[in-house]
Amino acid sequence: MSTATPIENINYWRHPSLSGIELSQAKFTHFSFDKHVHLDYHLGVVIQDAQQFVNKGSSYQLGQQSLSTLNPDETHDGQSCYADGYSVKVMSIPVAYMNEISQELGINEHFFSAPMVEDARLSRYFTQLHEQLIQGQFSELASESHLLYFLNLLLQRYPAQAIKSTSPQGLSSLQLNVIKQRIYDEPWQNTQLATLACEVNLSKFQFLRQFKQATGMTPHAYLKRVRLELAKKSLSAGALVADVAQQLGFFDQSHLNKAFKHAFLLSPVQFQRRML
Template sequence: MIEEKIEYWHNPIVPDIELSKASFQHFEFDQHIHLDYHIGVVTQGGQKYQHKGESYHLGKGCISTLNPDEAHNGQSVEDEGYQANVMSIPISYVNQITSELNIKEQYFSSPLSWAPDLHQAFLHLHRNLISPYAKQEQLQIETSLMAFTTELFERYGSVKTLNHQQHALSYQQVVDIKSQFHDEMHNVFQLDDLAAATGLSKFQFLRQFKAATGMTPHAYLKRIRLEYAKKALIKGEPIIDIAQQVGFFDQSHLNKAFKKAFLITPSHFQKRVL
C-alpha cells in the first residue's frame, strides 16, 4: 500500500518556487485552484482530474500544465495509487521570462500534453532543485529552469482570451469578487452581502459563481487563504499570526484545513521549506 503523503521543498536559488513529491492511493483532491502555474508529472501509476468540464488522464510521458486560478480536482486512476512530482512557478517569474525573451504566450492552452522529452527534462530539473548540493550548481539550475519554462510556453502557450459568456453575473463582477477575496481574505464575508452587491439572489449568485469559476465562493476563498498561508510559511512568519492574517478563526482551524488540503501540518511544511 502506498503511503499517503506530500513532501515539500524550497530552494533558496529560486525562493518563490515550490517543489513537492507526492504519493497517493485513496486521497482525492477536492475542486481547487492555485495562485501560480502548476507543472507536474507522474512517476508511477496515473492521475485523473476534471478541468473545465473535461476529463484528463496524467500518465507517464505526459506533462500537466495548469494555469493560475483554474479549478480542477485529482484522484488516482488505479487502485494501486500514483506518485507525482510537482513544481509551482509564480506568475512574476513567468512574466519576467516571457518579457525578457519577447514571448507573448503567458497562458497554457491545454492542461495536459504528451511530451516524453519534457517529462524527462522536468524530472531532471526537479531532482536538481531538491538536491542538497543545489547551491553548488546555481548557474546550471537557473539556466535549466529558464530553458524549461521557455520551452513549455513556446510549445503550449497561447494568448489568453477572456470568457465573456453571458451570465447575469458578469465577467467583471466575477473579477471584482475574486479581487475582493484576495485583498480582504482576513475579513468575514456574508453570502447576503456578496449576492446583494451583484444584484442577484443568494441562490443565483451561488449557482453563477460556481458556473464561472468551477468552485463555490466559500471553497474559492478557503483555497485562496491556504495558498497565501503557504507563501507566508515559506517566509518564516509565525503560524499563529498567519492564521489571523489570512482569515482563519485560529491556528487550530488553519491546521485542520491545511492538513486536509496538503496532507501535512503548517509547522511540518514550514520545517520542510525553511
C-alpha cells in the same frame, strides 16, 4: 493474511536560488483532491502509474509521457486512476516569475490553452530537472539556467491563448474579477454572501448559482482555498502559524491546522519545516 494500508506521503522543498518556487513530490493512494485552485502556475509529471482529473468540465489522464500545465486560478480536482495509487513531481511557479520570462519572449501574459500536454521530451526534462533541484546537484547559476531553458522550451512549444472576456456559464470574467479581487484584497474578512452578490447586482441565489457555474466551486470553498494558498506563502516566508491563522481569518490556530492538513496532508508546522 492482512496487508498494511499504504500511507499517503508528500514532501516539499524550496531551492535557495529560485525565489518563490515550490517543489513537491508525493505518493498518493487513497487521497483525492477536492475541487480547488492555485495562485501560481502548477507544472507536474506523474512518475509512476497515472492521475485522473477534471478541468473545465473535461476529464484528463496524466501519465508518464505527459506534463500538467495548470494556470493560476483554474479549478480542478485529482485522484488516482488505479488502486495502487500514483507518484508525482510538481513545481509551483509564481505568476510574476512566469510573466517575466514571457515578456522576455515577447509574450504579454501567458495562459496555457490546455491543462496538460503530451510531450515525452519535456516530461523527461522536467523529471530530471526536478530531481536535480531537490537533490542540490546544481550551483545557483546552473539551477536557474536549467529552469529558464525548460520554461523557454515549454512556452515556445505551447504558446499562450487569448483570455476570453466572458465565461461560458455564470458570471462574466469582469464580474468574477470583481469578486475575486475583493477576496484577494481582504481574505481575512468573513464576507457575507449577500455582500458579494451586491457587488455584481445579483440576488444571493443568483450569485451562488452563477459563481459555481463559472468556477466549479462555491464562494465559501473558493475563499477557503485562497486562504490556504496564502497561508503556504506566509509560512514559506517564516511567519508564525498563530499569526497566519489570525491574519487570514481562521477561527484559531487549530482551525488552520485542520484545514491545512486536509488540503496538503501536512500540518502548517510540518510544511514550514520543509520550506525553511
